[in-house]
Amino acid sequence: MIKKIRVFVVDDSIFFRQMLINDLKERSNLEVVGFAASALEARTKIPTIKPDVITMDVEMPGLSGIDFLKELLPKHPIPVILVSSLNLSVFDALAAGAVDFVQKPNMSRDYNVKSFFNVLNSKIYIASRARVNVKPQAGGRPQGGAAVPAGVPTAAFSSNLSQLVQNTMLIAIGASTGGTEATLEVLQRLPADMPGIVVTQHMPEGFTKMYAERLNRICKLEVKEAENGDRVRRGLVLIAPGGPLQMRVEKDLKGFYVSCQPGEKVNGHRPSVDVLFSSVAKKAGKSAVGIIMTGMGRDGASGLLEMRQAGAFTIGQDKESCVVYGMPMVAYDIGGVCVQASCTNISNVLLNQLRKM
Numbered sequence: 001m002i003k004k005i006r007v008f009v010v011d012d013s014i015f016f017r018q019m020l021i022n023d024l025k026e027r028s029n030l031e032v033v034g035f036a037a038s039a040l041e042a043r044t045k046i047p048t049i050k051p052d053v054i055t056m057d058v059e060m061p062g063l064s065g066i067d068f069l070k071e072l073l074p075k076h077p078i079p080v081i082l083v084s085s086l087n088l089s090v091f092d093a094l095a096a097g098a099v100d101f102v103q104k105p106n107m108s109r110d111y112n113v114k115s116f117f118n119v120l121n122s123k124i125y126i127a128s129r130a131r132v133n134v135k136p137q138a139g140g141r142p143q144g145g146a147a148v149p150a151g152v153p154t155a156a157f158s159s160n161l162s163q164l165v166q167n168t169m170l171i172a173i174g175a176s177t178g179g180t181e182a183t184l185e186v187l188q189r190l191p192a193d194m195p196g197i198v199v200t201q202h203m204p205e206g207f208t209k210m211y212a213e214r215l216n217r218i219c220k221l222e223v224k225e226a227e228n229g230d231r232v233r234r235g236l237v238l239i240a241p242g243g244p245l246q247m248r249v250e251k252d253l254k255g256f257y258v259s260c261q262p263g264e265k266v267n268g269h270r271p272s273v274d275v276l277f278s279s280v281a282k283k284a285g286k287s288a289v290g291i292i293m294t295g296m297g298r299d300g301a302s303g304l305l306e307m308r309q310a311g312a313f314t315i316g317q318d319k320e321s322c323v324v325y326g327m328p329m330v331a332y333d334i335g336g337v338c339v340q341a342s343c344t345n346i347s348n349v350l351l352n353q354l355r356k357m
Helices: 012-027 039-049 065-072 090-097 111-125 163-168 179-187 208-220 271-284 301-309 327-333 347-354
Strands: 005-010 029-035 054-056 079-086 102-103 170-176 196-201 223-227 236-239 245-254 253-261 288-292 311-318 339-341
Touching: 005 012, 005 039, 005 111, 012 029, 012 111, 029 039, 039 065, 039 327, 054 111, 065 090, 079 111, 090 102, 090 179, 090 208, 102 111, 163 179, 170 179, 170 271, 170 301, 170 347, 179 196, 179 208, 179 253, 196 245, 196 271, 208 236, 245 271, 271 288, 271 301, 288 301, 288 327, 288 347, 301 311, 301 327, 311 327, 311 347, 339 347
Parallel strands: 005 029, 005 054, 054 079, 079 102, 170 196, 170 288, 196 236, 223 236, 288 311, 311 339
Antiparallel strands: 245 253
């Protein structure tokens, strides 16, 4: 008999909380073991109940979801799925250690509600197998990577890349569950004069724009949500838009640019990492570097193999630093990865490779 995933629900809305509980109870793979109307109530119940996964709203009265995560996860590293409206606080909660998020549905549309519960069920399953990244206290060190010793320069200060590499190379990054923070970890360690970077992160429509704006505030690189026809240029990171579009890289006499056009889901995703990587393999060949990061499933693995076969250098995030070692594992197993590296070391591996070109 398959063991059910034990779920604890935290939401201050009586109506929505009960709707969540009712649906989750009907799922054969899940068991609702408790609920709370606030983070304060959850704080007292969770240590005793010890669920496998927690679903939680971000904005709640009293103790906020973000403060709750910062308090809970160091003591009880339980995977948390955020169930939230379109809100920038989601990224603060992911930074605090939540595994993933699902956007609350439009209650006036039955299809939207049905789709929401199917996605939530899938993400609960993934979260139950995820590694929780507990954020360190001040002066501590994150799990999955070594701290940077005091006084030692990091990749963020200087690249020493040739003008040719800066202007002709292309870097493609793909990620899913756990990828919002993993991609940030890489990008914030890179200097402003990097070759153009394109990123596909599995994320709903609306959130990709907020995510790009967040990265733009933190990183030395310029970051924006990609628009159809945007040029790929030095110092710019383009994030594939969530929603009905697939992002590909194209090339003309002026160089690389992105095409963001309506398309079917690939590997269950839109945007899809495989779609991006495959286009980079065809249009950039050996003038590219591909990086596949944390995520469930195999999206991006075949595309990364295409990139390597076309002459690109490819990097896979290692098991120890992944929230979910799925996509990078498949890519490695099929021969798509040249080098594996921890999340904190990918930037150095990337820069060292570019300096050789």
